[in-house]
Amino acid sequence: MRSLSETPLVRDGKSIILAHDHGLEHGPTAFSEVPERLDPETVFEMATHDAVTGFAVQKGLAETYYPSYEDDVNLLAKLNGTSSLWMGEPYSPQTCSVEYALELGADAVGYTVYPGTNREPEMFEEFRTVQEQARKQDVPVAMWSYPRGQALKEHRKPDVISYATRIALELGADIAKVKYPRSGDAMATAVDAAGDVNVVLSGGSKTSDYEFLSLVETAMNAGASGLAVGRNVWQRDNPERILDALEAVVFDGATADEALPE
Amino acid sequence: MRSLSETPLVRDGKSIILAHDHGLEHGPTAFSEVPERLDPETVFEMATHDAVTGFAVQKGLAETYYPSYEDDVNLLAKLNGTSSLWMGEPYSPQTCSVEYALELGADAVGYTVYPGTNREPEMFEEFRTVQEQARKQDVPVAMWSYPRGQALKEHRKPDVISYATRIALELGADIAKVKYPRSGDAMATAVDAAGDVNVVLSGGSKTSDYEFLSLVETAMNAGASGLAVGRNVWQRDNPERILDALEAVVFDGATADEALPE
């Protein structure tokens, strides 16, 4: 088993994953403020930014656009997903096999799990299969670990986020992508609960440059290994500016203040 | 992976797909006005028209009649379907394997997906398997992308149709077959949301020649790559006349007025 740190997804132990699966998960309305970004090529271009160590997309985008970007972008193939048209019990069906992801040139694979939901058992079993196939092929596995379900009214409660990162460790993920648990201390506990698994902050919906970078700064100080960011990059008018700043905070240890150009 | 444009399903980047799966989906009552068309041979004859770049039928019709038409017709094997006798939650079971479709001589395969329904997850997973098998065999995949379900009262709402085409892109289809979203602008957005995937208009139930051709003209102007048409051809007394006209509008850029003979 190759260690995660030997893969291109990580640089100096840290990662910035640009996520662009919103076309499936949220639908085209996510692009209503930036309609030109409906063209996936515009976001693939962002993924060539030096700050980005991995680009997370569904199979269809990878098939169509990745051949032109494989020299400049590390592909993190997202292997499951669902539309927001669907109102059922939270669940995310598999949309791409590990084998096919590798044919597409994936450097890593990603899988969403919703612990606490009625279908937690199915998702654990499906994650198992994907994880073991990925191990056989020696590609790292990122778990989008998002507890949900009726028993969980607060998805960002510190205990819930620690549980989320621990599940990633126990089930054999290399990277745990989790929501921010509302404080740096809680983030630190979540990082501890993950053992040697890299914890990356989930970027979430768009906020101001300063607010967003401060959040990332806090997470990094709490021991996070970076972040996975989507809307906070590609919904911005100037994605390069925020990627420059994220690079400074994540890889160079800058504060939000230092990272933001005047 | 062979590009879609290299396949016979597309001519100059455009397609007219003659669909004839109504025997299964609607039943013989769909033929009540044109009882002689219950004989599938009459519709296979229409598919030899030069305008038609692909003929979409279920396995049984292909088995029985395609051997006599394989030189003149490009087969798009429809791989799932259901009867209208069935009143369950929208779902379409697989009726033909990719492997068998290829033995029948299929040039492409088609699969219906109903995003937004309770069984969206199953359909996404089944589409995945079919899509990856088709990739292995280098045949293009058309997705009948038809959002439905209780949360969707308006199946032709612009946002819904854009989501439908985007799902086709994200899940790895080559062609997205969608309903008309009520305006050319909405169609243009749906085309944008599809990225490099070809969007074809679903012909729907029979209307007048002019009304139908105008719709196609609008869709083509909005960037559609053609249409999939069934009842508007084979329910007509003179299918050749409408196929001639469709050829003019889709391949030669004619207006509905120009395309219709006096």
Add this chain to the structure above:
Amino acid sequence: MRSLSETPLVRDGKSIILAHDHGLEHGPTAFSEVPERLDPETVFEMATHDAVTGFAVQKGLAETYYPSYEDDVNLLAKLNGTSSLWMGEPYSPQTCSVEYALELGADAVGYTVYPGTNREPEMFEEFRTVQEQARKQDVPVAMWSYPRGQALKEHRKPDVISYATRIALELGADIAKVKYPRSGDAMATAVDAAGDVNVVLSGGSKTSDYEFLSLVETAMNAGASGLAVGRNVWQRDNPERILDALEAVVFDGATADEALPE
């Protein structure tokens, strides 16, 4: 693919299938008037009658008795079935694999499908697998096409029976076994809807010789390719007499009057 007419199941394009799956579907009470027929050997004997082109039984009867009859009887292995003790939503589980049916010497296979029920999708998928395996082995497939379900109060409505035969065509059956749709005209439409698929009348529960033969005569005149008959043969005191008469009506074009000995 071998054409159905080249198989022993058909003679001059027509078939008389003797069905004897009632032990499973109806139980031993179906034999209460003819208790000696509980011994399957008595019915195997009837199947050696020249009129019979195929004998439809479940795997267990075929295993036990067919070895003594394989020279004189063409075996149509029925591959699914259920008991009438079971009161669930109509469904028929698979009781024999295609592979094993062939080891037993089957000349053809038969599968029941209940379009319109909650489990139509499963049955369509299971039929697909069976049909494709049968194609690979070059044995014909008969579909018992029996629409049912809550939306169908009248199972013999003309439109429903036409739909039943069409489903057999669309899904790739060679023979459609359907109930009588109450009139010769409706039967003719059902035959048209089936395209090149052979439609055979389902014999149903026991009636008088004349009534039964008249029904068969009407069906034949409407274009049916024969019948599948069980109780109307093996529940009779003199099965040979009715088989002689059926032979006359089905293969020699006799009327019911002509076929019945004084």
Add this chain to the structure above:
Amino acid sequence: MRSLSETPLVRDGKSIILAHDHGLEHGPTAFSEVPERLDPETVFEMATHDAVTGFAVQKGLAETYYPSYEDDVNLLAKLNGTSSLWMGEPYSPQTCSVEYALELGADAVGYTVYPGTNREPEMFEEFRTVQEQARKQDVPVAMWSYPRGQALKEHRKPDVISYATRIALELGADIAKVKYPRSGDAMATAVDAAGDVNVVLSGGSKTSDYEFLSLVETAMNAGASGLAVGRNVWQRDNPERILDALEAVVFDGATADEALPE
């Protein structure tokens, strides 16, 4: 296919199967009167009695104790089972594969089916797989055929037991194990309905020596091929005495009176 009569399970066409799956089906409370029999070795010893042609146990007992008894005992591996702690709809999951049963040295396999329950279809399908695997390996298959379910208030009604034996015939079992249908006449009908399948009486809960042997005598006179007995042997203080008597009734045609020592 080897005929059942060539297997060690049958002697002169008859069988006495000692069943000892009660540890799973009923739990240790079944042993409360004979606690020393919790040790499976004590019951394996009984199975060495000359009367016993087959010993039916779950995989775990076979693994642990059969290696010491394989010269003296014919193993009938019971392949499914459930606990009585479970209160769900009657169903019996598979607990041992055919392949593994053969590795354990099984001479035959046994499978419980509950016709009439909501899960009849699943059990028929699972029985199919097991039966076909057993055929491939040439080991006989015994069906525990126990109709149940909400529609069946009387599990021992004559019609129900005849249906039970017929299902065993239709689905391809070699032996049908059924409850006693309350009279010798009903038993005779059940034997008729089974065709060439051997019908064995299910011993049931413990009764007096005479009552039990009379029941067996009646069943044998009705054409049964023996019995499967558990509690009426191993719950007795003197199992050898009853096994001697059973041997006389089943194999030597003795009456209950003759068989019982003074």
Add this chain to the structure above:
Amino acid sequence: MRSLSETPLVRDGKSIILAHDHGLEHGPTAFSEVPERLDPETVFEMATHDAVTGFAVQKGLAETYYPSYEDDVNLLAKLNGTSSLWMGEPYSPQTCSVEYALELGADAVGYTVYPGTNREPEMFEEFRTVQEQARKQDVPVAMWSYPRGQALKEHRKPDVISYATRIALELGADIAKVKYPRSGDAMATAVDAAGDVNVVLSGGSKTSDYEFLSLVETAMNAGASGLAVGRNVWQRDNPERILDALEAVVFDGATADEALPE
């Protein structure tokens, strides 16, 4: 089949299994009193104690930390598990395949079964597959046999625990891990019901040193083959002290009094 006593999991017929799957089953709050133990390395260290014959963890911990401990620790790979965020009907999905467990160096595998719950049948079937794969690879199988479900208000009732150990025997486990049935006599019956299967006591939640050791002493006197312990070791400030004492009670037959240092 290798006998359990030849495997490293057992010493002189006895075992102390250190269990550390609480990160998944209970979540990080189980560590709130001993936050430094969130680091799995601290518990792997405990597993090197001479008293410990097997260390039970989920796949993720084994992958990350076992490579450094494989010389000093015998790995019992726990193959299923669930989070306590999930509130569904008791069930434990498979999280690791037998094949992968062996690649990780497992000396034994463990599987939880919940007899009496609605999903007992699924768990029995899944246990079957795991057990047979383990037999093929010659690694022992421990069953966490925990009856639950609505019909069981008292999970520790003597009859229930005896049933639990018997199920382990019947289904082919080598070790049965069960809760304490409230008395030494009941434990002795449970040991009897297990036949040749080793019964180990489940340690349960943390109690005082003396209380815990007395419980173990009683279980050992009742014939138990040791215990599986988690929180009563790693939630203690001084795990070594309790492991020393457990070693004395389990392997050297010391009483709780003798085993506890002043």
